[in-house]
Amino acid sequence: MALSGIQIYKMLPQTNCKECGFPTCLAFAMKLAAKQVELGVCPYVSEESKKQLAESSAPPIRLVTLKAGSEIKAGNEVCMFRHEKTFYNKPGLFIRVKASDPDLAAKVAKAEAYKVNYVGMDFSIDGFAVEADGDLTAAVKAVRDVTKRPLILIANDVTHLDSSLSLLAGESALIYAADAQRSDYEPLADLAKKHKAALVVRADSLDALAELTQKVQAKGVEDIVLDPAAATLGASLTRHTQLRKLALKNVRSLGYPIIAFPCDAKDEGIAAAQAIAKYAGFVVLSEFKPELLYPLLVLRENIYTDPQKPIQVQPGIYEINSPKPESPVLVTTNFSITYFAVANEVEGSGLPAWLVVTDAEGMSVLTAWAAGKFDAERIAKAIKGFNVADKISRKRIVLPGHVAVLSGEVEEELPGWEIRVGPREAVDLPAFMKQVLN
Amino acid sequence: MPIEIPKDKWTGSIRAVTIGATSAEGGTRTKTVTVGGQTTMPYLQYEAMPSGDEAPNKPVIAIEIKSRKPEDWSPLLADVWGEAMADPAQWAKKAEEAGADLLVLALTVEDTPEDAVRIVKSVLSATGLPLIVWGPGQAEKDNELLVPVSEATNGEKIVLGICEDKNYRTIVATAMANGHLVQARAPMDVNLSKQLNILVSDMGIPKDRILMDPTTGALGYGIEYGYSVMERLRLAALQGDAMTQLPMIVTPGFEAWKTKEAKVGEGVPEAWGDWKARAINWETLTAMSLVESGADIVVLRHPESVKRVKDAIEELVTV
Ligand code: B12
Numbered sequence: 001m002a003l004s005g006i007q008i009y010k011m012l013p014q015t016n017c018k019e020c021g022f023p024t025c026l027a028f029a030m031k032l033a034a035k036q037v038e039l040g041v042c043p044y045v046s047e048e049s050k051k052q053l054a055e056s057s058a059p060p061i062r063l064v065t066l067k068a069g070s071e072i073k074a075g076n077e078v079c080m081f082r083h084e085k086t087f088y089n090k091p092g093l094f095i096r097v098k099a100s101d102p103d104l105a106a107k108v109a110k111a112e113a114y115k116v117n118y119v120g121m122d123f124s125i126d127g128f129a130v131e132a133d134g135d136l137t138a139a140v141k142a143v144r145d146v147t148k149r150p151l152i153l154i155a156n157d158v159t160h161l162d163s164s165l166s167l168l169a170g171e172s173a174l175i176y177a178a179d180a181q182r183s184d185y186e187p188l189a190d191l192a193k194k195h196k197a198a199l200v201v202r203a204d205s206l207d208a209l210a211e212l213t214q215k216v217q218a219k220g221v222e223d224i225v226l227d228p229a230a231a232t233l234g235a236s237l238t239r240h241t242q243l244r245k246l247a248l249k250n251v252r253s254l255g256y257p258i259i260a261f262p263c264d265a266k267d268e269g270i271a272a273a274q275a276i277a278k279y280a281g282f283v284v285l286s287e288f289k290p291e292l293l294y295p296l297l298v299l300r301e302n303i304y305t306d307p308q309k310p311i312q313v314q315p316g317i318y319e320i321n322s323p324k325p326e327s328p329v330l331v332t333t334n335f336s337i338t339y340f341a342v343a344n345e346v347e348g349s350g351l352p353a354w355l356v357v358t359d360a361e362g363m364s365v366l367t368a369w370a371a372g373k374f375d376a377e378r379i380a381k382a383i384k385g386f387n388v389a390d391k392i393s394r395k396r397i398v399l400p401g402h403v404a405v406l407s408g409e410v411e412e413e414l415p416g417w418e419i420r421v422g423p424r425e426a427v428d429l430p431a432f433m434k435q436v437l438n
Numbered sequence: 439m440p441i442e443i444p445k446d447k448w449t450g451s452i453r454a455v456t457i458g459a460t461s462a463e464g465g466t467r468t469k470t471v472t473v474g475g476q477t478t479m480p481y482l483q484y485e486a487m488p489s490g491d492e493a494p495n496k497p498v499i500a501i502e503i504k505s506r507k508p509e510d511w512s513p514l515l516a517d518v519w520g521e522a523m524a525d526p527a528q529w530a531k532k533a534e535e536a537g538a539d540l541l542v543l544a545l546t547v548e549d550t551p552e553d554a555v556r557i558v559k560s561v562l563s564a565t566g567l568p569l570i571v572w573g574p575g576q577a578e579k580d581n582e583l584l585v586p587v588s589e590a591t592n593g594e595k596i597v598l599g600i601c602e603d604k605n606y607r608t609i610v611a612t613a614m615a616n617g618h619l620v621q622a623r624a625p626m627d628v629n630l631s632k633q634l635n636i637l638v639s640d641m642g643i644p645k646d647r648i649l650m651d652p653t654t655g656a657l658g659y660g661i662e663y664g665y666s667v668m669e670r671l672r673l674a675a676l677q678g679d680a681m682t683q684l685p686m687i688v689t690p691g692f693e694a695w696k697t698k699e700a701k702v703g704e705g706v707p708e709a710w711g712d713w714k715a716r717a718i719n720w721e722t723l724t725a726m727s728l729v730e731s732g733a734d735i736v737v738l739r740h741p742e743s744v745k746r747v748k749d750a751i752e753e754l755v756t757v
């Protein structure tokens with residue numbers, strides 16, 4: 001349970017020595033309760049208090065970080081539904097490869113090189129899951145030659161795991177898995193501790209999962225990941241939801257991120273989409289398929305954006321393809337998706353243009369128009385505020401086709417300017433610019 | 439120690455709504471479709487009240503067809519529907535073969551009232567599936583077409599759409615007079631949905647004749663808003679808010695197929711992968727995300743998405 005400021009205050013020295021930078025211990029306690037400062041800032045907290053505070057401030061779902069050349073985090077989530085707050089740590093997407101595959105290195109290299117842009121953000125995969133159906137150590141070596149991303153090792157032979165993990169010194173890998181149906185959790189837990197790796201605990205009932213997790217915890221493993229081994233979409237939805245709920249109720253044996261294996265599902269894309277929306281922290285895919293990876297990366301971005309703040313771009317005047325004074329001036333809003341829909345289209349066409357991005361509080365054209373955040377006044381303010389007239393030789397602006405109704409009012413607000421109405425969809429902008437604007 | 443699984447105790451449930459009428463019920467449909475009846479968040483049947491032992495109705499898939507050959511649809515859709523796109527009756531038959539549980543017939547601005555009635559009748563006689571009919575989406579034209587269609591199909595229990603806050607009275611009145619249902623659409627906002635449901639039901643239409651359309655966006659184009667609004671509407675319904683206890687219909691097909699990712703095959707980044715597979719993924723993943731956030735009817739366009747979503751729904755109800 002989270003403690004209140006007063007409860008925390010009772011555990012502090014109460015000397016008001018100010019070394020923490022706050023005037024009183026109470027002030028510090030309040031900041032601590034609001035998670036705006038670290039406990040370590042006070043040098044005088046007793047060991048006993050430290051322990052109690054650490055326990056109470058531990059997040060309901062432990063943050064597990066897999067680290068290599070890059071890192072991916074899962075856990076630390078605080079709600080069931082994204083509208084209640086937000087979802088924080090985007091689930092890592094891993095591509096599964098087989099140690100026995102003669103094309104292993106080439107396949108990894110191809111997935112490694114993948115990069116895709118969505119509204120100005122570059123996305124890639126997060127790591128690889130290497131399955132020990134052949135020589136694991138050799139495979140890990142081969143994989144490490146092509147990628148520095150975090151790894152999941154799917155194996156249960158302790159000797160091979162040990163030598164493979166030795167190759168990954170300084171990293172945090174994920175071992176898959178201590179399985180409730182086998183009795184070998186102890187050597188796997190020892191291995192995880194020795195190599196500072198995280199360990200997956202797998203069981204097909206929540207009781208068995210909690211029981212085995214506790215045993216693994218008792219062996220001193222801190223970074224645990226849960227595999228509830230659900231075979232159908234219905235089972236995975238149910239178990240993932242139950243796990244999230246139990247974790248948020250502070251059931252410590254289940255307060256860990258979940259790993260999902262859409263690669264084994266009947267419809268991989270659908271299972272992966274469910275895992276992303278419904279509480280998985282790591283998602284293992286069967287192979288590198290850009291036509292699936294791209295929609296999944298976009299879905300993940302959508303589900304994990306903060307519902308309070310639409311992704312926005314800075315209002316201003318943007319230069320596309322080195323515009324000249326006679327190039328056209330296009331007007332749009334500062335909702336990221338809107339901006340990039342327009343900017344990408346114009347950029348792709350090679351035609352130069354000035355793109356004036358108005359402050360519409362991060363809303364799309366029609367949403368902003370309906371909410372009164374994209375009207376003649378705001379458009380005129382942007383044109384004047386960004387000194388557009390100084391940059392151009394022909395006073396002419398193009399409005400989005402969806403807000404054709406605004407053209408009269410904009411004319412009134414901007415005397416001396418020619419107001420043109422563009423097409424409704426950005427896809428049609430290049431043709432419009434070529435044929436209609438001259 | 440066994441883990442005690444926490445259950446949310448809900449007091450409300452979603453109203454069951456039936457679309458279509460068989461000859462025994464005063465229509466001509468060979469089957470009807472019933473949606474709604476849930477007493478839990480989507481597919482969490484373990485939380486159902488003891489009395490709600492029987493499984494709720496499964497979500498269903500409508501395939502969207504148009505009264506005239508659409509010129510702006512993705513070539514990928516033209517490839518699968520072919521010639522049938524120019525003949526609504528034939529298109530309806532193909533959609534039934536493709537696994538549709540019901541059909542959406544979208545009328546266009548070019549249709550006259552006579553065209554609309556003729557085309558709706560031809561679709562009704564081509565298949566035995568229940569039907570949803572949309573006007574072209576311009577208030578005056580919607581009313582001009584939907585009223586004669588409604589009268590000509592008295593008793594069939596079709597769904598008339600789309601009612602919005604600016605234009606619902608005429609559609610609701612004719613639906614009431616002729617025993618039909620209505621689809622009520624509000625722009626992605628819990629309170630606006632509620633408000634519209636109140637306005638519509640205040641006219642006297644029974645609540646089991648209203649489908650709620652919260653509006654949605656495609657993957658990458660606003661799905662996060664639609665997704666969360668649906669979760670919130672469903673939560674409100676289960677908490678007992680009568681004005682949100684209606685089954686939800688959404689249009690992932692329309693939204694997904696308007697995106698560049700689905701429409702365009704050339705001159706796009708290589709990282710988008712194979713065009714057809716990507717486009718179908720776009721529609722399928724949009725639809726499934728909405729099914730899992732509470733959709734009862736998803737309106738789709740591509741037969742392959744229909745098959746994938748159908749199989750997935752079967753799998754979702756098997757725990
Ligand atoms: C997501 C969404 C929302 C989100 C907001 C998202 C955001 N950050 O903007 C939320 C849920 C918050 C929302 C709220 C509202 N919404 Co809203 N919303 C939508 C939705 C579903 C998608 C909008 C979107 O993101 N489109 C994608 C972007 C990229 O489109 P775009 O900005 O128009 O850009 C395209 C073109 O305009 C063009 N373009 C852009 N710039 C330029 C420039 C030039 C020069 C040219 C040529 C072209 C061009 O290129 C782009 C790609 O083609 C639409 C319905 C729909 N499916 O379209 C309704 C919609 C826009 N919303 C609507 C309404 C009414 C509202 C509300 C007023 C409802 C309310 N009272 O609460 C509020 C207003 C907000 C407020 N009061 O705070 C209505 C507007 C109706 C109308 N025609 O007037 C719509 C159309 C829904 C409907 N059918 O009723 N909404």
Ligand code: SF4
Pocket residue numbers: 012013014015016017018019020021022023024025028041042043044045
């Ligand atoms: S440093 Fe510690 S003891 Fe000193 S005022 Fe801050 S909280 Fe109190």
